[in-house]
Amino acid sequence: MFARFATTTLRQAASRQGPALAARAMSTSSNQATRTLAGRFGVAAATAAAVTLGYTVYSAQKPNAVIYADNAIPIHGVPGTSKERTFIAVKPDGVQRGLISDIIARFERRGYKLVGLKLLVPSKALANEHYADLSKKPFFAGLVDYMTNGKAPVIGMVWEGPAVIKQGRVMLGATDPTAAGPGTIRGDYCLTIGRNICHGSDSAESAEKEIGLWFGGKGEIVNWTANNDEWVVSDN
Secondary structure (H helix, E strand, O other): OHHHHHHHHHHHHHHHHOHHHHHHHHHHHHHHHHHHHHHHHOHHHHHHHHHHHHHHHHHHHOOOOOOOOHHHOOOOEOOOOOOEEEEEEEOHHHHHOOOHHHHHHHHHHHOOEEEEEEEEOOOHHHHHHHOHHHOOOOOHHHHHHHHHOOOOOEEEEEEEOOOHHHHHHHHHOOOOHHHOOOOOHHHHHOOOHHHOOEEEOOOHHHHHHHHHHHOOOOOOOOOOOOOOHHHHOOOO
């Protein structure tokens, strides 16, 4: 009875005062509950209670324990968690060559979740802003025209999952395809920088900017739970 009462009380404390305080209370009460059960029901019952209470303490103390309601997740995600997000684009050459499905399949097979997808011909204003850091480069005007001339659209995507920003870049391969390793998207499908078929955010700051640019409209990012999430992103 005491163990059940202690557990109920501590769970209520956790909901009212947060995991850190509940963890401290649980740590103290677990010792008391263990001694009580050992006297009444023997060592086996006490051990089981200690394991259960200990796991609760561990769960409360785990880092990144902040839980976001779906409607509270920023559109650019939460870097460093399973809700991290990145912007990936298939450029016009990748679309013309029919590589969309293969690029999507690689991210899906890895276990990442698609939460945003659109097909569009970008405006010059969008392309200028997206490539603003390259505005002083001699190839900038040609790059903007290539992305916006309408000869082929661009596929814009937002992918979600642990370390997806870094791993997305690894999966794409080096910007210069001649330096991209076999097995990467560019290493398998590209020959020149000017036709390297895809783009991926290179940092959390870039992901936030690019997702905001390409998916800033209401409802363009969908928060959803995949049936296999517990088999892909759970850390137990």
